[in-house]
Amino acid sequence: MPLPFIAEFFWVGIPGLPSAWTTLKGLVAIAIISAVKWLCIGATNTSERKLHSKVVMITGGTSGIGAAIALDLAKRGAQLVLLVRQSPKDLFLIDYIEDLRERSGNELIYAEQVDLSSLHSIRLFATKWIDNAPPRRLDMIILCGSTLTPPGKPRVLTEEGLEKSWMVNYLANFHLLSILSPAIRAQPPDRDVRIIFATCSSYITSPAIGDGSDALTTKDWTPAKAYARSKLALLIFGQAFQKHLDAYKRPDGIPMTARVIFVDPGYCRTPGMRRWLTRGSLWGLAVYLVFWQNIWLLLKSPEGGAQSFLYATMEATLGRGSGGKLIKECRELEFARNVKDEDAAKKLWQGSEKLIEEVEKREAVKRALRKKEKESEKAQQPAEVPSKSGTATSDTKKNASKSRKQRKTK
Numbered sequence: 209m210p211l212p213f214i215a216e217f218f219w220v221g222i223p224g225l226p227s228a229w230t231t232l233k234g235l236v237a238i239a240i241i242s243a244v245k246w247l248c249i250g251a252t253n254t255s256e257r258k259l260h261s262k263v264v265m266i267t268g269g270t271s272g273i274g275a276a277i278a279l280d281l282a283k284r285g286a287q288l289v290l291l292v293r294q295s296p297k298d299l300f301l302i303d304y305i306e307d308l309r310e311r312s313g314n315e316l317i318y319a320e321q322v323d324l325s326s327l328h329s330i331r332l333f334a335t336k337w338i339d340n341a342p343p344r345r346l347d348m349i350i351l352c353g354s355t356l357t358p359p360g361k362p363r364v365l366t367e368e369g370l371e372k373s374w375m376v377n378y379l380a381n382f383h384l385l386s387i388l389s390p391a392i393r394a395q396p397p398d399r400d401v402r403i404i405f406a407t408c409s410s411y412i413t414s415p416a417i418g419d420g421s422d423a424l425t426t427k428d429w430t431p432a433k434a435y436a437r438s439k440l441a442l443l444i445f446g447q448a449f450q451k452h453l454d455a456y457k458r459p460d461g462i463p464m465t466a467r468v469i470f471v472d473p474g475y476c477r478t479p480g481m482r483r484w485l486t487r488g489s490l491w492g493l494a495v496y497l498v499f500w501q502n503i504w505l506l507l508k509s510p511e512g513g514a515q516s517f518l519y520a521t522m523e524a525t526l527g528r529g530s531g532g533k534l535i536k537e538c539r540e541l542e543f544a545r546n547v548k549d550e551d552a553a554k555k556l557w558q559g560s561e562k563l564i565e566e567v568e569k570r571e572a573v574k575r576a577l578r579k580k581e582k583e584s585e586k587a588q589q590p591a592e593v594p595s596k597s598g599t600a601t602s603d604t605k606k607n608a609s610k611s612r613k614q615r616k617t618k
């Protein structure tokens with residue numbers, strides 16, 4: 209009985225239902241789509257670690273992958289310090305933190321204003337942090353903040369005159385970690401400190417870094433090259449920073465327990481990726497929406513992208529042995545390009561220090577001049593008030609006669 213029924217279903221079909229061939233084609237299509245989706249979702253983190261009482265500093269925690277990491281870590285009880293560009297009084301930021309606290313059931317989340325496009329803003333925050341005595345607890349620094357100029361858009365300079373991708377993606381991290389280095393080295397020897405850098409496979413295609421004292425020249429600059437170069441510089445610096453930490457001789461003689469880990473999240477549907485795909489334009493957004501199902505199929509969700517970061521924060525084996533490892537799809541990978549060249553790292557480090565020193569000096573002079581101008585403007589204001597000798601400007605004379613009239617009418 210069932211066999212003739214199945215045969216009839218395949219060869220004739222069931223009245224009112226699509227033919228067996230159509231059904232089969234539909235099933236095959238669903239199977240292919242499911243397989244592609246399954247492949248593109250990527251690996252899921254299975255490592256666990258108790259995060260209660262751990263202090264985690266995170267950049268880029270307000271959007272995309274960084275926001276997904278922040279939510280997961282907050283749910284696990286970590287104390288989060290979000291480094292954000294907005295002022296802590298910003299209403300959207302207040303709302304975002306309230307929401308994060310509510311969704312995670314964790315009140316230990318707060319924000320510090322650190323504009324990654326400003327060396328001055330980074331210095332203000334980092335010096336305040338290291339000024340704490342005794343040194344503040346710091347278990348992890350997750351560096352997810354980044355920027356990406358959409359293709360076809362012009363080269364953007366920060367207010368301090370630095371190319372934006374170079375500044376936000378590389379120099380900001382260099383500056384932040386250089387200042388925070390004493391606070392990292394001062395952590396007790398039994399603390400497993402992890403410094404996690406977000407990287408991207410685009411570094412493989414990057415042009416040469418040079419001495420890093422400047423971003424790409426206008427002639428050579430393209431958004432893709434600038435982004436790739438900033439990511440390659442970050443990898444080279446990260447390796448050098450690990451060496452810098454390892455070289456530190458602790459007073460107690462115990463080896464350094466802070467480790468650098470690089471994480472490549474894979475391609476994800478984040479606001480940053482959307483800006484890139486839509487070229488930051490409305491027509492681009494329209495095309496993006498039309499092809500949204502393809503984007504959904506091929507790209508990971510921000511939560512999917514966060515998995516390798518969560519693995520880097522929690523995997524026990526990463527808290528042992530040497531640092532400087534690359535994690536992708538929740539496993540260790542080899543670098544596809546030499547990022548451990550000591551000469552290149554030395555040149556980059558010295559060039560970056562020189563660039564920062566120049567810019568900070570120049571900006572300090574500008575700030576001092578602005579302050580002076582403001583002070584002299586203020587100093588001029590009291591001159592308009594009647595002096596002791598009784599002389600007054602025409603305005604103050606007018607005001608005085610006006611108030612006399614008012615007193616008379618009363």
Ligand SMILES: NC(=O)c1ccc[n+]([C@@H]2O[C@H](COP(=O)([O-])OP(=O)(O)OC[C@H]3O[C@@H](n4cnc5c(N)ncnc54)[C@H](OP(=O)(O)O)[C@@H]3O)[C@@H](O)[C@H]2O)c1
Binds near residue numbers: 355376409477
């Ligand atoms: N998405 C991908 O497919 C992909 C692939 C490979 C690697 N990655 C890397 O993964 C990381 C996260 O990527 P994503 O796509 O999730 O990024 P995203 O959505 O573009 O978010 C970038 C984050 O950086 C912050 N940020 C940007 N400029 C800043 C500034 N001047 N000061 C302070 N914060 C600033 C943003 O803050 P606001 O919220 O205030 O804008 C935001 O929180 C990045 O390092 C990226 O390079 C991403």
